Amino acid sequence: MERLPPGQRWVEHLIPYDIGPVPGLDVARYRLKLTGAVAQPVELTWEQFLALPHTQVRQDFHCVTGWSVRDLEWEGVPTRAVVDLVRPQANVRWVLAVGREGYTTNVPYDHFLLENSLLAHRLNGKPLASENGAPVRLVVPSLYAWKSAKYVVELRFMPEMRRGFWEERGYHDVGDPWEEQRRWR
Numbered sequence: 001m002e003r004l005p006p007g008q009r010w011v012e013h014l015i016p017y018d019i020g021p022v023p024g025l026d027v028a029r030y031r032l033k034l035t036g037a038v039a040q041p042v043e044l045t046w047e048q049f050l051a052l053p054h055t056q057v058r059q060d061f062h063c064v065t066g067w068s069v070r071d072l073e074w075e076g077v078p079t080r081a082v083v084d085l086v087r088p089q090a091n092v093r094w095v096l097a098v099g100r101e102g103y104t105t106n107v108p109y110d111h112f113l114l115e116n117s118l119l120a121h122r123l124n125g126k127p128l129a130s131e132n133g134a135p136v137r138l139v140v141p142s143l144y145a146w147k148s149a150k151y152v153v154e155l156r157f158m159p160e161m162r163r164g165f166w167e168e169r170g171y172h173d174v175g176d177p178w179e180e181q182r183r184w185r
């Protein structure tokens with residue numbers, strides 16, 4: 001099976017992209033908020049986050065600007081584990097991921113729930129570098145890389161879609177690289 005989605009080319013390493021400066025953070029002050037249409041909203045400390053079940057995935061990563069990186073090895077908490085914790089309502093269809101610098105992106109709930117989706121804090125055997133989203137990054141390998149919100153501080157579970165930073169600027173609400181869903185306008 002073809003491994004490179006249409007219109008992509010392989011590069012060796014991730015190319016960091018940020019919408020703006022990212023304030024530094026001591027993990028002792030890190031909180032991950034799980035909010036929205038859920039039975040049990042939760043705010044996790046760094047220790048509580050690390051105590052959740054862990055997984056490792058090896059996945060290619062595709063940026064909408066045209067580059068793809070092979071075989072990134074992410075380690076962290078499967079999205080399923082946080083779903084078990086907060087129990088989203090049956091009508092939830094979207095997750096809005098929020099970065100601590102204010103970045104947002106809307107992720108379809110079915111992609112968020114895939115087995116390869118996780119909240120990563122390690123990459124290729126090392127703690128996540130700050131430029132790649134430390135301390136915790138949402139990783140949704142089934143979608144273009146802009147859906148993988150770095151520096152994630154909140155996941156909001158929503159029945160209705162609310163567009164994130166790039167989606168408001170015309171990028172696709174789903175963003176499946178195999179369907180070349182780059183833009184909606």
Ligand SMILES: Nc1nc2c(c(=O)[nH]1)N[C@H]1C(S)=C(S)[C@@H](COP(=O)(O)O)O[C@H]1N2
Nearest residue numbers: 014015016017018019099103132146149150
């Ligand atoms: N918080 C946050 N997450 C973000 C971004 C951002 O600007 N802020 N940029 C996105 C984009 S456009 C891409 S291509 C990837 C890049 O990941 P990298 O910086 O680890 O290479 O991060 C995504 N996640």
Ligand SMILES: [Mo]
Nearest residue numbers: 017063064146
């Ligand atoms: Mo991107």
